[in-house]
Amino acid sequence: MGRHKQPEIRGRILDACVDHALAHGLPDRLEPFATASGTSTRMLIYHFGTRDALLRETLERARQRQRDLFGELLSPRADEPYPDTLRRAWRVMTGPDGRPYLSMFGKLREEAEQQLWPDFRRTATTDWLRPLEDGMRSIGRPELGTLVLAVIRGLIMDLEATGETSRTGEAFDVFLATLTTAGR
Template identity: 80%
Template sequence: MGRHKQPEIRDRILDACVDHALTHGLPHRLEPFVTASGTSARMLIYHFGSRDALLRETLGRARRRQRDFFGELVAPRPGEPYPSTLRRAWQVMTGPSGRPYLTMFGRLREDAEQQLWPDFRRESTTDWLQPLEDGMRSVGRPELATLVLAVVRGLIMDIETTGDVPRADRAFDDFLAALVPVSDKTPAEPPEDR
Protein backbone atom coordinates (compact mmCIF):
# COMPACT_ATOMS: atom_id res chain seq x y z
CA MET A 1 0.00 0.00 0.00
CA GLY A 2 1.42 3.40 -1.03
CA ARG A 3 1.73 6.40 1.24
CA HIS A 4 -1.06 8.92 1.30
CA LYS A 5 -0.06 12.48 0.58
CA GLN A 6 -0.28 14.68 3.63
CA PRO A 7 -1.61 18.14 2.72
CA GLU A 8 -0.03 19.81 5.77
CA ILE A 9 3.43 18.61 4.70
CA ARG A 10 2.84 19.79 1.14
CA ASP A 11 1.63 23.15 2.47
CA ARG A 12 4.71 23.55 4.70
CA ILE A 13 7.00 22.70 1.77
CA LEU A 14 5.23 25.19 -0.49
CA ASP A 15 5.49 27.96 2.12
CA ALA A 16 9.23 27.29 2.45
CA CYS A 17 9.62 27.44 -1.34
CA VAL A 18 7.70 30.74 -1.50
CA ASP A 19 9.84 32.22 1.29
CA HIS A 20 12.98 31.17 -0.58
CA ALA A 21 11.73 32.50 -3.93
CA LEU A 22 10.79 35.87 -2.44
CA THR A 23 14.27 36.20 -0.95
CA HIS A 24 16.39 34.73 -3.75
CA GLY A 25 14.18 34.55 -6.85
CA LEU A 26 12.87 31.47 -8.61
CA PRO A 27 15.60 28.85 -8.91
CA HIS A 28 16.51 27.18 -12.19
CA ARG A 29 17.03 23.85 -10.43
CA LEU A 30 15.26 22.09 -7.56
CA GLU A 31 18.26 22.05 -5.18
CA PRO A 32 17.60 25.50 -3.63
CA PHE A 33 14.02 24.44 -2.90
CA VAL A 34 15.29 21.13 -1.49
CA THR A 35 17.53 23.03 0.93
CA ALA A 36 14.88 25.63 1.80
CA SER A 37 12.19 23.03 2.49
CA GLY A 38 14.43 20.52 4.24
CA THR A 39 13.24 17.69 2.02
CA SER A 40 14.49 15.83 -1.06
CA ALA A 41 14.00 16.42 -4.79
CA ARG A 42 12.10 13.13 -4.88
CA MET A 43 9.64 14.42 -2.25
CA LEU A 44 9.18 17.70 -4.11
CA ILE A 45 8.25 15.79 -7.26
CA TYR A 46 6.05 13.43 -5.23
CA HIS A 47 4.06 16.36 -3.80
CA PHE A 48 4.02 18.66 -6.85
CA GLY A 49 4.45 16.42 -9.89
CA SER A 50 7.17 18.37 -11.70
CA ARG A 51 9.58 21.28 -11.29
CA ASP A 52 7.38 23.56 -13.40
CA ALA A 53 4.26 22.61 -11.40
CA LEU A 54 6.12 23.49 -8.19
CA LEU A 55 7.27 26.81 -9.68
CA ARG A 56 3.71 27.63 -10.81
CA GLU A 57 2.32 26.85 -7.36
CA THR A 58 5.10 28.87 -5.74
CA LEU A 59 4.22 31.86 -7.90
CA GLY A 60 0.50 31.41 -7.23
CA ARG A 61 0.94 31.34 -3.46
CA ALA A 62 3.35 34.28 -3.54
CA ARG A 63 0.80 36.23 -5.58
CA ARG A 64 -1.96 35.45 -3.06
CA ARG A 65 0.31 36.68 -0.27
CA GLN A 66 1.01 39.85 -2.22
CA ARG A 67 -2.66 40.48 -2.99
CA ASP A 68 -3.56 40.04 0.69
CA PHE A 69 -0.70 42.24 1.87
CA PHE A 70 -1.02 45.02 -0.73
CA GLY A 71 -4.83 44.77 -0.75
CA GLU A 72 -4.91 45.58 2.95
CA LEU A 73 -2.55 48.50 2.37
CA VAL A 74 -4.73 50.14 -0.30
CA ALA A 75 -8.05 49.53 1.47
CA PRO A 76 -9.76 52.77 2.56
CA ARG A 77 -9.54 53.52 6.29
CA PRO A 78 -12.24 55.34 8.22
CA GLY A 79 -11.20 58.90 8.96
CA GLU A 80 -8.10 58.81 6.75
CA PRO A 81 -8.05 60.69 3.43
CA TYR A 82 -7.46 58.16 0.67
CA PRO A 83 -4.39 59.98 -0.74
CA SER A 84 -2.79 59.48 2.71
CA THR A 85 -3.67 55.78 2.53
CA LEU A 86 -2.06 55.59 -0.91
CA ARG A 87 1.07 57.40 0.31
CA ARG A 88 1.50 54.94 3.18
CA ALA A 89 0.78 51.98 0.88
CA TRP A 90 3.38 53.24 -1.61
CA GLN A 91 6.02 53.54 1.10
CA VAL A 92 5.41 49.97 2.31
CA MET A 93 5.12 48.48 -1.20
CA THR A 94 8.41 49.99 -2.31
CA GLY A 95 10.07 49.48 1.08
CA PRO A 96 11.84 46.39 2.41
CA SER A 97 8.69 44.34 3.09
CA GLY A 98 7.13 44.97 -0.33
CA ARG A 99 10.19 44.90 -2.57
CA PRO A 100 10.53 41.08 -2.74
CA TYR A 101 7.09 40.89 -4.36
CA LEU A 102 7.87 43.69 -6.79
CA THR A 103 11.15 42.07 -7.78
CA MET A 104 9.68 38.58 -8.25
CA PHE A 105 6.67 39.68 -10.24
CA GLY A 106 8.61 42.32 -12.16
CA ARG A 107 10.86 39.56 -13.49
CA LEU A 108 7.84 37.43 -14.33
CA ARG A 109 6.22 40.33 -16.20
CA GLU A 110 9.43 40.82 -18.22
CA ASP A 111 9.59 37.13 -19.20
CA ALA A 112 8.74 37.23 -22.91
CA GLU A 113 7.59 33.61 -23.06
CA GLN A 114 5.38 33.67 -19.96
CA GLN A 115 5.54 29.86 -19.79
CA LEU A 116 4.96 29.53 -16.05
CA TRP A 117 1.97 31.89 -15.98
CA PRO A 118 0.74 32.61 -19.51
CA ASP A 119 -1.87 35.23 -18.56
CA PHE A 120 0.17 36.95 -15.85
CA ARG A 121 0.49 40.36 -17.52
CA ARG A 122 -3.27 40.77 -17.80
CA GLU A 123 -4.03 39.35 -14.34
CA SER A 124 -1.35 41.44 -12.65
CA THR A 125 -3.06 44.53 -13.99
CA THR A 126 -6.71 43.74 -13.51
CA ASP A 127 -6.48 42.21 -10.03
CA TRP A 128 -5.60 45.62 -8.53
CA LEU A 129 -8.35 47.61 -10.22
CA GLN A 130 -11.16 46.69 -7.81
CA PRO A 131 -9.27 47.54 -4.57
CA LEU A 132 -8.13 50.84 -6.05
CA GLU A 133 -11.60 51.58 -7.38
CA ASP A 134 -13.01 50.99 -3.87
CA GLY A 135 -10.43 53.38 -2.44
CA MET A 136 -11.00 56.04 -5.05
CA ARG A 137 -14.76 55.70 -4.50
CA SER A 138 -14.11 57.01 -0.98
CA VAL A 139 -13.11 60.34 -2.56
CA GLY A 140 -15.87 60.22 -5.16
CA ARG A 141 -13.62 59.30 -8.10
CA PRO A 142 -13.71 55.50 -8.66
CA GLU A 143 -13.07 56.04 -12.37
CA LEU A 144 -9.52 57.18 -11.53
CA ALA A 145 -8.50 53.68 -10.36
CA THR A 146 -6.96 52.91 -13.75
CA LEU A 147 -4.92 56.13 -13.62
CA VAL A 148 -3.71 55.36 -10.08
CA LEU A 149 -2.75 51.83 -11.10
CA ALA A 150 -0.91 53.08 -14.19
CA VAL A 151 1.09 55.59 -12.15
CA VAL A 152 1.95 53.01 -9.48
CA ARG A 153 3.00 50.40 -12.06
CA GLY A 154 4.99 52.92 -14.09
CA LEU A 155 6.88 54.24 -11.08
CA ILE A 156 7.58 50.71 -9.85
CA MET A 157 9.02 49.86 -13.28
CA ASP A 158 11.07 53.05 -13.06
CA ILE A 159 12.47 51.99 -9.67
CA GLU A 160 13.25 48.50 -10.98
CA THR A 161 15.07 49.99 -13.97
CA THR A 162 16.92 52.91 -12.39
CA GLY A 163 16.97 52.22 -8.65
CA ASP A 164 16.17 55.91 -8.10
CA VAL A 165 13.66 55.54 -5.28
CA PRO A 166 13.80 59.17 -4.07
CA ARG A 167 12.87 60.47 -7.54
CA ALA A 168 9.99 57.98 -7.81
CA ASP A 169 8.82 58.93 -4.30
CA ARG A 170 8.75 62.61 -5.26
CA ALA A 171 6.84 61.80 -8.43
CA PHE A 172 4.29 59.76 -6.47
CA ASP A 173 3.86 62.59 -3.96
CA ASP A 174 3.30 65.02 -6.85
CA PHE A 175 0.72 62.66 -8.31
CA LEU A 176 -1.11 62.38 -4.98
CA ALA A 177 -1.13 66.16 -4.62
CA ALA A 178 -2.88 66.36 -7.99
CA LEU A 179 -5.52 63.87 -6.78
CA VAL A 180 -6.62 66.07 -3.90
CA PRO A 181 -9.71 67.98 -5.01
CA VAL A 182 -9.30 71.73 -5.03
CA SER A 183 -12.03 72.04 -2.38
CA ASP A 184 -9.99 69.88 0.02
CA LYS A 185 -6.89 72.05 -0.24
CA THR A 186 -6.26 74.63 2.42
CA PRO A 187 -6.75 78.07 0.94
CA ALA A 188 -3.56 80.03 0.49
CA GLU A 189 -2.95 83.03 2.68
CA PRO A 190 -3.92 86.23 0.88
CA PRO A 191 -0.90 88.25 -0.19
CA GLU A 192 0.07 91.06 2.15
CA ASP A 193 -0.33 94.64 0.95
CA ARG A 194 2.98 96.28 0.29
Protein backbone atom coordinates (compact mmCIF):
# COMPACT_ATOMS: atom_id res chain seq x y z
CA MET A 1 0.00 0.00 0.00
CA GLY A 2 1.44 3.39 -1.05
CA ARG A 3 1.80 6.52 1.01
CA HIS A 4 -1.06 8.95 1.20
CA LYS A 5 -0.31 12.32 -0.33
CA GLN A 6 -0.07 15.08 2.24
CA PRO A 7 -1.68 18.32 1.01
CA GLU A 8 0.30 20.48 3.44
CA ILE A 9 3.59 19.19 2.04
CA ARG A 10 2.33 19.69 -1.51
CA GLY A 11 1.30 23.26 -0.64
CA ARG A 12 4.68 24.03 0.92
CA ILE A 13 6.46 22.65 -2.15
CA LEU A 14 4.24 24.68 -4.47
CA ASP A 15 4.86 27.88 -2.51
CA ALA A 16 8.63 27.30 -2.71
CA CYS A 17 8.33 26.72 -6.47
CA VAL A 18 6.34 29.95 -6.87
CA ASP A 19 8.93 31.89 -4.85
CA HIS A 20 11.69 30.45 -7.03
CA ALA A 21 9.83 31.18 -10.28
CA LEU A 22 9.15 34.78 -9.26
CA ALA A 23 12.82 35.29 -8.44
CA HIS A 24 14.34 33.40 -11.37
CA GLY A 25 11.63 32.65 -13.94
CA LEU A 26 10.16 29.29 -14.85
CA PRO A 27 12.87 26.67 -15.12
CA ASP A 28 13.36 24.39 -18.12
CA ARG A 29 14.03 21.45 -15.84
CA LEU A 30 12.67 20.28 -12.48
CA GLU A 31 16.00 20.38 -10.63
CA PRO A 32 15.81 24.10 -9.71
CA PHE A 33 12.33 23.57 -8.25
CA ALA A 34 13.52 20.49 -6.36
CA THR A 35 16.42 22.45 -4.87
CA ALA A 36 14.23 25.45 -4.03
CA SER A 37 11.64 23.27 -2.30
CA GLY A 38 14.13 21.03 -0.53
CA THR A 39 12.92 17.87 -2.19
CA SER A 40 13.74 15.65 -5.15
CA THR A 41 12.47 15.69 -8.73
CA ARG A 42 10.91 12.30 -8.01
CA MET A 43 8.85 13.83 -5.18
CA LEU A 44 7.80 16.72 -7.42
CA ILE A 45 6.43 14.20 -9.92
CA TYR A 46 4.80 12.27 -7.07
CA HIS A 47 2.96 15.39 -5.87
CA PHE A 48 2.21 17.06 -9.22
CA GLY A 49 2.19 14.30 -11.83
CA THR A 50 4.19 16.00 -14.59
CA ARG A 51 6.55 18.92 -15.08
CA ASP A 52 3.91 20.81 -17.06
CA ALA A 53 1.29 20.23 -14.34
CA LEU A 54 3.71 21.66 -11.76
CA LEU A 55 4.47 24.65 -14.01
CA ARG A 56 0.75 25.29 -14.55
CA GLU A 57 0.03 25.16 -10.83
CA THR A 58 3.04 27.40 -10.17
CA LEU A 59 1.68 29.96 -12.63
CA GLU A 60 -1.83 29.74 -11.17
CA ARG A 61 -0.58 30.23 -7.60
CA ALA A 62 1.66 33.13 -8.67
CA ARG A 63 -1.26 34.69 -10.51
CA GLN A 64 -3.43 34.39 -7.40
CA ARG A 65 -0.75 36.14 -5.36
CA GLN A 66 -0.56 38.87 -8.02
CA ARG A 67 -4.35 39.27 -8.09
CA ASP A 68 -4.40 39.60 -4.30
CA LEU A 69 -1.60 42.19 -4.24
CA PHE A 70 -2.61 44.22 -7.29
CA GLY A 71 -6.33 43.91 -6.57
CA GLU A 72 -5.84 45.48 -3.15
CA LEU A 73 -3.71 48.23 -4.66
CA LEU A 74 -6.30 49.04 -7.34
CA SER A 75 -9.29 49.07 -4.99
CA PRO A 76 -10.78 52.52 -4.45
CA ARG A 77 -10.37 54.05 -0.99
CA ALA A 78 -12.91 56.39 0.56
CA ASP A 79 -10.18 58.73 1.84
CA GLU A 80 -8.19 59.00 -1.40
CA PRO A 81 -8.91 60.31 -4.90
CA TYR A 82 -8.69 57.40 -7.34
CA PRO A 83 -5.87 58.90 -9.44
CA ASP A 84 -3.79 58.97 -6.23
CA THR A 85 -4.68 55.31 -5.65
CA LEU A 86 -3.53 54.51 -9.19
CA ARG A 87 -0.27 56.45 -8.67
CA ARG A 88 0.49 54.47 -5.49
CA ALA A 89 -0.50 51.20 -7.21
CA TRP A 90 1.77 51.97 -10.16
CA ARG A 91 4.74 52.53 -7.87
CA VAL A 92 4.22 49.23 -6.09
CA MET A 93 3.42 47.26 -9.25
CA THR A 94 6.56 48.53 -11.00
CA GLY A 95 8.69 48.43 -7.85
CA PRO A 96 10.46 45.51 -6.18
CA ASP A 97 7.23 43.89 -4.93
CA GLY A 98 5.43 43.94 -8.27
CA ARG A 99 8.16 43.57 -10.89
CA PRO A 100 8.63 39.80 -10.45
CA TYR A 101 4.97 39.31 -11.42
CA LEU A 102 5.27 41.66 -14.38
CA SER A 103 8.35 39.84 -15.63
CA MET A 104 6.90 36.36 -15.21
CA PHE A 105 3.56 37.10 -16.80
CA GLY A 106 5.03 39.39 -19.45
CA LYS A 107 7.07 36.47 -20.72
CA LEU A 108 4.01 34.24 -20.65
CA ARG A 109 2.00 36.83 -22.57
CA GLU A 110 4.73 37.01 -25.23
CA GLU A 111 4.99 33.23 -25.61
CA ALA A 112 3.48 32.45 -28.99
CA GLU A 113 1.90 29.09 -28.20
CA GLN A 114 1.08 29.64 -24.52
CA GLN A 115 0.90 25.91 -23.96
CA LEU A 116 0.88 26.15 -20.17
CA TRP A 117 -2.02 28.63 -20.04
CA PRO A 118 -3.77 28.86 -23.42
CA ASP A 119 -6.27 31.57 -22.41
CA PHE A 120 -3.74 33.69 -20.52
CA ARG A 121 -3.91 36.82 -22.71
CA ARG A 122 -7.65 37.11 -22.22
CA THR A 123 -7.48 36.31 -18.51
CA ALA A 124 -4.64 38.79 -17.97
CA THR A 125 -6.83 41.51 -19.44
CA THR A 126 -10.18 40.73 -17.88
CA ASP A 127 -8.72 40.22 -14.37
CA TRP A 128 -8.05 43.92 -14.00
CA LEU A 129 -10.97 45.45 -15.86
CA ARG A 130 -13.56 45.27 -13.07
CA PRO A 131 -11.33 46.74 -10.32
CA LEU A 132 -10.35 49.59 -12.63
CA GLU A 133 -13.97 50.24 -13.62
CA ASP A 134 -14.91 50.28 -9.93
CA GLY A 135 -12.13 52.73 -9.21
CA MET A 136 -13.05 54.96 -12.13
CA ARG A 137 -16.68 54.84 -10.96
CA SER A 138 -15.48 56.71 -7.86
CA ILE A 139 -14.72 59.71 -10.10
CA GLY A 140 -17.86 59.22 -12.17
CA ARG A 141 -16.16 57.66 -15.21
CA PRO A 142 -16.39 53.84 -15.05
CA GLU A 143 -16.25 53.65 -18.85
CA LEU A 144 -12.61 54.80 -18.67
CA GLY A 145 -11.58 51.54 -16.98
CA THR A 146 -10.63 50.05 -20.35
CA LEU A 147 -8.52 53.09 -21.20
CA VAL A 148 -6.74 52.98 -17.84
CA LEU A 149 -6.05 49.27 -18.32
CA ALA A 150 -4.69 49.86 -21.83
CA VAL A 151 -2.37 52.63 -20.61
CA ILE A 152 -1.12 50.54 -17.68
CA ARG A 153 -0.52 47.50 -19.89
CA GLY A 154 1.20 49.58 -22.58
CA LEU A 155 3.49 51.31 -20.12
CA ILE A 156 4.30 48.02 -18.42
CA MET A 157 5.25 46.53 -21.79
CA ASP A 158 7.40 49.62 -22.42
CA LEU A 159 9.02 49.29 -18.98
CA GLU A 160 9.73 45.59 -19.47
CA ALA A 161 11.27 46.24 -22.89
CA THR A 162 13.37 49.28 -21.95
CA GLY A 163 13.81 49.22 -18.19
CA GLU A 164 13.20 52.97 -18.18
CA THR A 165 11.39 53.34 -14.87
CA SER A 166 11.61 57.14 -14.69
CA ARG A 167 10.30 57.76 -18.19
CA THR A 168 7.39 55.32 -17.90
CA GLY A 169 6.57 56.61 -14.42
CA GLU A 170 6.50 60.18 -15.72
CA ALA A 171 4.26 59.11 -18.60
CA PHE A 172 1.88 57.49 -16.11
CA ASP A 173 1.83 60.67 -14.01
CA VAL A 174 0.92 62.69 -17.12
CA PHE A 175 -1.87 60.23 -17.86
CA LEU A 176 -3.16 60.52 -14.29
CA ALA A 177 -3.27 64.28 -14.65
CA THR A 178 -5.65 63.84 -17.60
CA LEU A 179 -7.83 61.54 -15.47
CA THR A 180 -8.03 64.19 -12.78
CA THR A 181 -9.25 66.63 -15.41
CA ALA A 182 -11.68 64.04 -16.84
CA GLY A 183 -13.22 63.46 -13.42
CA ARG A 184 -14.22 67.11 -12.98
